[in-house]
Ligand SMILES: Nc1ncnc2c1ncn2[C@@H]1O[C@H](COP(=O)(O)OP(=O)(O)OP(=O)(O)O)[C@@H](O)[C@H]1O
Ligand SMILES: Cc1ncsc1CCO
């Protein structure tokens with residue numbers, strides 16, 4: 001296999017990549033994660049810690065769930081990327097999230113924000129707006145979260161998200177394309193919307209990953225976990241954050257598809273998805289990764 005490095009110009013982001021080229025890229029980035037085992041600091045919710053850490057491990061990365069503000073000056077500079085997730089946010093956690101994000105931004109370390117249930121409260125919206133000011137490399141949410149956050153950024157108020165169901169989306173990802181583009185333009189982040197088609201945009205280019213199975217929504221924290229996987233992929237290809245983001249989403253989706261062949265329901269899918277991610281090979285990547293340029 002031809003080695004993939006950030007200097008590898010033939011695989012630089014373009015709007016005209018074929019599906020086969022995207023599949024090659026996704027496989028090469030997964031291979032880089034396995035080879036480099038980037039240290040990924042996760043400041044995340046209590047629900048997701050286990051699945052997130054196991055997702056990172058099975059992909060070849062090295063997770064560390066450190067969130068004490070006292071440790072950040074020592075530890076965060078050693079991380080290759082940071083994942084911040086507000087799922088079970090409380091006031092005592094926010095300073096650590098902000099301090100870690102500030103450290104990463106000042107060090108040029110990529111960091112990724114997951115705005116879980118952002119429309120649930122004014123506290124969450126304000127926390128996300130403060131975190132967005134610290135320049136995340138990527139924001140990944142479900143469609144309802146990205147629509148709400150994009151509206152919140154535009155109006156600087158708590159979004160009216162009439163029927164949001166807590167952490168679960170009530171919108172399809174394709175409904176959030178314009179909100180994602182606006183959020184990317186206003187924040188400077190790559191924005192990813194998970195769903196049947198995962199949408200990724202830099203505010204101009206829009207790419208879709210058409211992998212995964214619907215039952216992944218029935219396992220809590222699959223979204224949180226793919227956000228951490230995005231952090232691992234961006235860690236090994238900092239210069240192409242859009243490509244790394246869509247590759248991580250596609251690879252996680254492929255693991256879901258392969259895992260589903262052996263699963264009987266959400267609990268066994270959770271186990272088989274992790275096994276499939278661990279064992280995913282080049283042939284499966286080439287035949288299953290389904291990324292297309294949507295604009
Ligand atoms: N209808 C679907 N078909 C295929 N894959 C899907 C579908 N919906 C979601 N997924 C996949 O499931 C994973 C989780 O996405 P989801 O949108 O459910 O995240 P989320 O709502 O943030 O989850 P959580 O908050 O529980 O972590 C992603 O990898 C996504 O691609
Ligand atoms: C269920 C749940 N509640 C807060 S965070 C979380 C995990 C999925 O986002």
Ligand SMILES: [Mg+2]
Nearest residue numbers: 116142223224
């Ligand atoms: Mg979520």
